[in-house]
Amino acid sequence: MSADLHCHTRLSDGSLGIDDLIILAKKQGLDTIAITDHDCLAGTVRGRLIGERHGVTVIPGVELSSTHSKSGKKVHILCYLADAPDRLEGLCRRNLAARKRAGQHMIVRVSRRYPVSTELIVKCASGSTNIYKQHIMHALMECGLTDRIFGDLYEELFSPESKKNVIVNPRFPEPEEIVEAIHEAGGIAVLAHPDLFDSYDILDELIPVGLDGVEVWHPLCPKEKQDYLIDVAARHDLLMTGGSDFDGMYTMAGVSIRDVTVPEENVRQLLNYKSRRKQ
Secondary structure, X not given: OOEEEEEOXXXXXXXXXXXXXXXXXXXXXXXXXXXXXXXXXXOHHHHHHHHHHHOOEEEEEEEEEEEEOOOOEEEEEEEEOOOOHHHHHHHHXXXXXXXXXXXXXXXXXXXXXXXXXXXXXXXXXXXXXXXXXXXHHHHHHHOXXXXXXXXXXXXXXXOOOOOOOOOOOOOOOOHHHHHHHHHHOOOEEEEOOOOOOOOHHHHHHHHHHOOOEEEEEOOOOOHHHHHHHHHHHHHHOOEEEEOOOEOHHHOOOOOOOOOOOEXXXXXXXXXXXXXXXXX
16 A cells, blocks of 8 residues: 555645546555645545545545744644544634735735736636645746746745745644644644654644644655654654655645655554544
């Protein structure tokens, strides 16, 4: 069983629709994927049905956004296999509204600096539940102002270290609140890409409040950090997941689906986790 448990579609910051993502997974020889769009559950039911048609198991998921108020760090928590996903809809709506407000401010700042229209940026985000940085960069590419999504212009606009950045960070709920909401929905809570947001200290805070797992395998996580996360997971009996964080042409790490996969044993542990906990 080959599995990529972290994939995004056009519903959030990916460039492929659900159908195209699943067909790509099939052609790449994947048996199992998880669709984990940001603060959006809309693709889970359709994904499962399309997956059945193509012989690909689609695990329902969502990547929920949070803000660690003490440090100001962004924290993403993956939810898998929620029994009552509708209980997360209110949280998703609030997160999407916060992200939309921040996105609108960034669009204004970019359009004041570069000759790109709001309408074009919105057009590049067609099909998504929100405006993401990749959509802004796509519009700038369309205007001939850059030849790539991730490059010098992206660093200027969206790197925290850049004095010219246009970043507006939305405020999301605390990570502990997200874990609690996932459990109330009957889901499995997994800390996403600790290395990407340097959330190792937050991992330590979430374990005592019931975090179920941690994303060990990720394209931006170096081997020594993977070994550290494997050790933490073993000591605290946490699930270990992973995936490519696939966004299609919007993928920052320059990887494709299946470039980062999860061992079969760990996939089975995820699928059997809730029944094992009930024993």
